Amino acid sequence: MFGTTIILAFRAIRRHMLRSFLTILGIVIGVAAVVTMVTLGNGATAAVQEQISSLGSNILQVRPGQGFGRGGGGPQPPDFKPEDVDAIRNQVAGVTAVAPMAQSTGTAVREGANWSTTINGTTSDYFIAQQWPMAAGRTFSSAEEQAGKAVCILGNTVRTNLFRQEDPIGQRFRIKDITCTVIGVLQTRGQGGFGNDQDDVVLMPIKTVQRRFAGTRDIRVIMVAVDPAYETGSVQESLSALLRERRGIIGGKEDDFNIFDTKQIADTLSGTTQILTALLGAVAAVSLLVGGIGIMNIMLVSVTERTREIGIRLAIGAVAREVMMQFLVEAVALACLGGVIGIVIALAASLALAPVLRVPFSFDVQINLLAFVFSAAIGVIFGYFPARRAASLNPIDALRHE
Amino acid sequence: MTADAPIIQLRNVTKTFGSGPAAFQALKGVDLDIAAGDFVAVMGPSGSGKSTTMNILGCLDVPTSGAFLFKGVHVERLDRDQRALLRRKYFGFVFQGFNLLPRTSALENVELPLLYRGEEKHKRREVAMQALDKVGLKDWWDHTPGELSGGQQQRVAIARAIVTQPDVLLADEPTGNLDTARSLEIMELLSEFNATGITVLMVTHEPDMAAYARTVVHFRDGLVERVDQHHHQGQAVGS
Ligand SMILES: Nc1ncnc2c1ncn2[C@@H]1O[C@H](COP(=O)(O)OP(=O)(O)OP(=O)(O)O)[C@@H](O)[C@H]1O
Ligand SMILES: [Mg+2]
Numbered sequence: 001m002f003g004t005t006i007i008l009a010f011r012a013i014r015r016h017m018l019r020s021f022l023t024i025l026g027i028v029i030g031v032a033a034v035v036t037m038v039t040l041g042n043g044a045t046a047a048v049q050e051q052i053s054s055l056g057s058n059i060l061q062v063r064p065g066q067g068f069g070r071g072g073g074g075p076q077p078p079d080f081k082p083e084d085v086d087a088i089r090n091q092v093a094g095v096t097a098v099a100p101m102a103q104s105t106g107t108a109v110r111e112g113a114n115w116s117t118t119i120n121g122t123t124s125d126y127f128i129a130q131q132w133p134m135a136a137g138r139t140f141s142s143a144e145e146q147a148g149k150a151v152c153i154l155g156n157t158v159r160t161n162l163f164r165q166e167d168p169i170g171q172r173f174r175i176k177d178i179t180c181t182v183i184g185v186l187q188t189r190g191q192g193g194f195g196n197d198q199d200d201v202v203l204m205p206i207k208t209v210q211r212r213f214a215g216t217r218d219i220r221v222i223m224v225a226v227d228p229a230y231e232t233g234s235v236q237e238s239l240s241a242l243l244r245e246r247r248g249i250i251g252g253k254e255d256d257f258n259i260f261d262t263k264q265i266a267d268t269l270s271g272t273t274q275i276l277t278a279l280l281g282a283v284a285a286v287s288l289l290v291g292g293i294g295i296m297n298i299m300l301v302s303v304t305e306r307t308r309e310i311g312i313r314l315a316i317g318a319v320a321r322e323v324m325m326q327f328l329v330e331a332v333a334l335a336c337l338g339g340v341i342g343i344v345i346a347l348a349a350s351l352a353l354a355p356v357l358r359v360p361f362s363f364d365v366q367i368n369l370l371a372f373v374f375s376a377a378i379g380v381i382f383g384y385f386p387a388r389r390a391a392s393l394n395p396i397d398a399l400r401h402e
Numbered sequence: 403m404t405a406d407a408p409i410i411q412l413r414n415v416t417k418t419f420g421s422g423p424a425a426f427q428a429l430k431g432v433d434l435d436i437a438a439g440d441f442v443a444v445m446g447p448s449g450s451g452k453s454t455t456m457n458i459l460g461c462l463d464v465p466t467s468g469a470f471l472f473k474g475v476h477v478e479r480l481d482r483d484q485r486a487l488l489r490r491k492y493f494g495f496v497f498q499g500f501n502l503l504p505r506t507s508a509l510e511n512v513e514l515p516l517l518y519r520g521e522e523k524h525k526r527r528e529v530a531m532q533a534l535d536k537v538g539l540k541d542w543w544d545h546t547p548g549e550l551s552g553g554q555q556q557r558v559a560i561a562r563a564i565v566t567q568p569d570v571l572l573a574d575e576p577t578g579n580l581d582t583a584r585s586l587e588i589m590e591l592l593s594e595f596n597a598t599g600i601t602v603l604m605v606t607h608e609p610d611m612a613a614y615a616r617t618v619v620h621f622r623d624g625l626v627e628r629v630d631q632h633h634h635q636g637q638a639v640g641s
Contacts (some may be wrong), residue, residue: 004517015505312501315462316515316562317490319483395462399501 005322009329013337016302023298024338026291027378031342031371032349033284038367039350041277043359049270058226059129060236061260062243077256079218084246088222092238094230099126101221102206104213108162110173115161118201119175121209122223129225137169137184140205148207150180155199156188175202178212232261288374291338296382299331303390310390311398324391331383332376339375343368407474408435409569409601410459415468417454417624428454430624431468436603436617438569441596443612444605446621452605453574455621459603460493460572461485473569490518494563494600496573500555502547508534508558509543515566533565534558537591553584557591564595571595573604577611589614 013020064077082100089098102121107114120126124139137153144151152175159168168182189198210217226235236259243257244250303310313323347363354361417429429451436442444452457463458470461477462485470477472492477485489495494515502511512530521529534540537557547555556576563571573592577585585608593614596602604615612618618630 004520007517011506011510308501309503312503313514313518314486315460315489315495315501316518317486317493318518319486321483322518396457399497 002325005325005329006333008326009333012326012330013333019298019302020334023295024291024334024341026294027288027335027338027375028291028342028345030284030288030291031339031375032345033287034281035343035346035367035371036349036353037280037284038277039346039362039364040353040357040359041273041280042364042367043350043354043362044357045270045273045277046362047359048273049266058228058232059262060224060226060232060239061262062222062224062239062257063220063260064257066254066256066258078247079216079220080222080257082217082219084243085219085222087242087246088224088239091242092224092235094227094235095224095239096227097125097128097223097225099123099129099223099225100206100219101126101223102209102214102219103221104176104209106176106213108158108173108175108202110162110171113162115158117155117158119209119213120201120203121206121213122203123206125225126203126223129223132189133187135185135187136167137182139184144183145205145207148205148211150178150208150212151183151205152180153184153186153203154182155186155201155203157197157199158202159185176213180204180208232263236261288378292335292378292382295331295335295338295378296385299327299383299386300389303327303386306390307393307398307401310393311395311401314393314395315399320391323393324387327387327390328380328383331387332379335375335379335383336372339372342375343371346371409438409473410434410436411469411471412455412458412465413469413471415455415458415465415470417451417458417463418466428624429458429465432624432626434619434626434629436601438601439596439599440601440617441593441615442601442603442617442619443615444603444619444621445607445609445612446627450621451624452621456572456574456603456605459570460495461488490515490566492569494566494568494571496556496559496563496571496576498575498578500547500552500559500579502555502558502562504548505546507544507546508539508550508561511547511558512562512565515562519566530561530565533561536564536594537561551584552580553587556580556584556588560588560591560595564600568600570601570603573602575605575607577606577608582610585611 062080064079080100085098085100088095099122104119104121105116106119107116123145124142126132127134127139134153135156139153140151143149154162154168162168162173163171168185170182172179172181174180186199186201186203191197206219224235224239226232240255240259244255247256249255310323313326314320351361412432412434415429415432416427418425418427420426432451432455434455444455446452454463458465461472461480464470464478464485468478472488475488477488480488502508503514509527509530512533513526516526516529531540531543534543537560539554539557539561542550542554547558550558556579560576563573571592576592577588580588589611592602592604602615604611606612613632616632618632619626620628620630
């Protein structure tokens, strides 16, 4: 009985190719839109999350001032001192690395090659905090750090621009007005969370930068890596308490420094892409609904158009249930077919669009499965009404129908 | 042919269409017995209730009052699906307008009743081909109705009606859309199938066609006016 119904439904679909195609067009477009949106959106989220994890996990960035956009008036709060760094390292529990940062910019020159880049003065703790391994060479020795030697570690962009294919380790080049020796090269990191090139950097011992470029011992930023076993919030609190004490802020006075949790930006950023994905998916889902209504529309027309056929079937001895099943199976088969075609189109579109939009292609079984089940459900829901109508026809009236 | 109880009995059957002041009584108390194996022609002026009666006999419709017994079963007491199953098992229909499924090959059209009976594929093919052979269209099995002449289409319809070896074949003006030569072919076929034991009931306006029947039922104004027996084709069947 069910086999018969399926045979009949597929015969009907085959016999009305054009109409079948038009019927499923809405579903095809709807499913393709949803799956493409979600696939690309997931890719974007994954990309953002990867970039963010490349910032290093659980890092607190400590800066003077009251955070972004505040503290306009009044005297500029003082920068940190090297003693603050030692105090944090020794007195705050749950800290794995503390890296002071002093920044400068300058042009690196070597044998006619020019490259303007960022110079970061820091300590070897920086590589621990950032979880940024070396591609070649080594990090600063404590002797180099203490003495403020002119040694440097290159980001890959700087290495390529200055040395091309050559091995840079042990080579020298000029940056600003000093000559420095390359002791290491960092692994490639790619784009950062804000679209910046993280590999466009030259790292030197912080003392070197302070003495040769800045002329002060001031530290603009301290990076504090938190032990994953500790609660970031509580580490942040004890860090804040320590700095308040050291900077002489008492009572209800506001902090004159701010602690920035990178994980927080990470969550905010990936949360944003997720919301965007959901939003785009929802818009696309509406088109899927419209596709479902399209199926109902054309199935209803089909019932009217095939009234005579239904009459013939009833006269020949089809019971109402069989006629109903035929139309229902037809609708479901069409909807499923539409779903499958939509998924195939979506995968092709995602594969084609992913490189253009610079997001990774990530195949999500769940959304594909969901889209398929959803189109089948649309077939059942929107096919039911026309099918019931077909089955309720009176055979004599149906036969007489022109 | 047999002395058994009539296969079809109508007892004081009325049929009213519509209700209230617009109500129209198409049948006003029809009494009719049809013996198994008979070949019956139904005649009468337009609007006299021939098609209405045929629809009731074919279990497509139910009387407003009165009784319709098929093989002793009160059809008027059956529900929609039970009547559908009765049609599936015992009846074959031939319509004036052929009523074949469009864009469907002759073979698939003939197969359709077998499909609803749940016959398996190779049996369906075989039996349907035999039926097409009986109406002389074996070589046309893969043609769709659009590729067949009216006479051929009606022969396909007849093949579809007899493919299940029904007890009763109902034909409402089967030759109404055909020329005389084509009509006579159809009548020959109906006679042949009647000879194999199928009870044939046929509505016609043409005495030439009615001449093939053994029994002629005349309708007028929703009543059976007269029943004639033709003795030329064999023994008479009482009404
Ligand atoms: N569904 C219906 N609703 C209302 N009236 C109907 C309906 N079916 C038939 N009638 C009426 O019942 C009467 C008998 O109709 P019927 O079709 O049985 O006539 P007929 O004898 O077959 O005529 P014809 O030779 O023209 O086919 C007609 O007056 C017709 O208008
Ligand atoms: Mg009629």
